[in-house]
Amino acid sequence: MLMTIRFDGRVAIVTGAGAGLGRAHAHLLAAHGAKVVVNDPGGSVDGKGGDGAAADKVVAEITAAGGEAVANYASVSDREGAASIVQTAIDAFGKIDIVVNNAGILRDKSFVKMTLEEFEIVLNVHLLGTVYVTKAAWPHLLEQKYGRVVFTSSGSGLVGSYGQSNYGAAKTGMMGLMNNLKFEGAKSNIKVNMISPVAGTRMTEGIIEQKLFDLSKPEQVSPAVAWLSSEECDVNGEIVAAGAGYFTVLKLMKGKGHVVDPSHVATLEDFVNNKDKIFDLSEAKPYNSTLDDETKKFLGLM
Numbered sequence: 001m002l003m004t005i006r007f008d009g010r011v012a013i014v015t016g017a018g019a020g021l022g023r024a025h026a027h028l029l030a031a032h033g034a035k036v037v038v039n040d041p042g043g044s045v046d047g048k049g050g051d052g053a054a055a056d057k058v059v060a061e062i063t064a065a066g067g068e069a070v071a072n073y074a075s076v077s078d079r080e081g082a083a084s085i086v087q088t089a090i091d092a093f094g095k096i097d098i099v100v101n102n103a104g105i106l107r108d109k110s111f112v113k114m115t116l117e118e119f120e121i122v123l124n125v126h127l128l129g130t131v132y133v134t135k136a137a138w139p140h141l142l143e144q145k146y147g148r149v150v151f152t153s154s155g156s157g158l159v160g161s162y163g164q165s166n167y168g169a170a171k172t173g174m175m176g177l178m179n180n181l182k183f184e185g186a187k188s189n190i191k192v193n194m195i196s197p198v199a200g201t202r203m204t205e206g207i208i209e210q211k212l213f214d215l216s217k218p219e220q221v222s223p224a225v226a227w228l229s230s231e232e233c234d235v236n237g238e239i240v241a242a243g244a245g246y247f248t249v250l251k252l253m254k255g256k257g258h259v260v261d262p263s264h265v266a267t268l269e270d271f272v273n274n275k276d277k278i279f280d281l282s283e284a285k286p287y288n289s290t291l292d293d294e295t296k297k298f299l300g301l302m
């Protein structure tokens with residue numbers, strides 16, 4: 001028998017759930033029993049304009065399908081707005097268990113042409129929006145000793161792309177946030193993980209090739225988000241790539257490296273002459289700490 005999971009009694013926030021990936025995540029969580037706050041101020045892909053229609057529509061869809069959902073129209077990049085999203089969950093459903101940070105916009109331009117305002121706007125929605133919403137939920141999660149938090153990163157940040165320095169900085173900044181929160185929440189059964197999706201949405205229309213666009217339905221990403229949001233989730237601080245029905249974990253790698261003769265302080269020549277060994281990944285392992293036990297042994301410290 002195929003296994004599934006349920007979210008009965010759980011309350012979830014999905015930011016930017018009026019369209020695309022967020023809408024699909026909200027639907028899947030609700031279909032499996034979660035009560036969902038559908039957050040979305042609406043607006044265009046660059047974050048301009050908007051009314052509450054998108055969030056209302058998704059709430060109506062979920063309700064029509066027999067699920068439970070309420071709308072919230074705040075912008076995640078507004079501190080009070082972000083706090084209001086958590087308050088909506090408390091007011092409507094009495095608590096908060098799951099926070100799916102998904103809201104996002106684009107202001108693509110090469111770095112030389114990008115204004116600092118365009119840089120800040122994107123950082124504010126993706127990175128600070130994720131901080132504000134997660135920060136508002138965090139004390140509740142700590143107090144109840146349970147929580148699941150999902151961040152939405154991107155290959156554009158993790159490996160880079162042209163013309164998305166603002167977006168890439170925001171998306172990789174989330175990794176630093178996750179890497180710290182995974183420790184701070186661990187004792188309270190709070191797990192913080194991240195996805196790196198690919199999906200055919202208005203954000204990727206005309207950007208990714210049509211065949212991939214058609215195959216990459218947003219619904220193809222949501223199973224990863226739902227599992228990371230579930231009680232069954234037994235990973236913390238991981239990045240899961242998801243798209244077009246493909247799922248895999250992503251890791252930073254650490255090469256074997258090179259140790260300079262300890263009889264002298266490392267010189268520029270030491271680096272230059274051993275560059276090939278320093279950049280060699282043939283014996284790479286997941287990177288957890290620069291001075292892990294293996295490296296300490298390699299350095300003669302253990």
Ligand code: NAI
Pocket residue numbers: 015016017018019020021022039040041042043044045047054074075076077102103104105125129152153154155196197198199200201202203204
């Ligand atoms: P989308 O444009 O279809 O959906 C984004 C939603 O976020 C929209 O409904 C929008 O109204 C909402 N939103 C925008 N600013 C907001 C704010 N300040 N507060 C609350 N909601 C806000 O785009 P898509 O593709 O569904 O993107 C969802 C997330 O996935 C984004 O964070 C995006 O960066 C990320 N992502 C998407 C990829 C893809 O292939 N579609 C690839 C990598 C990352």
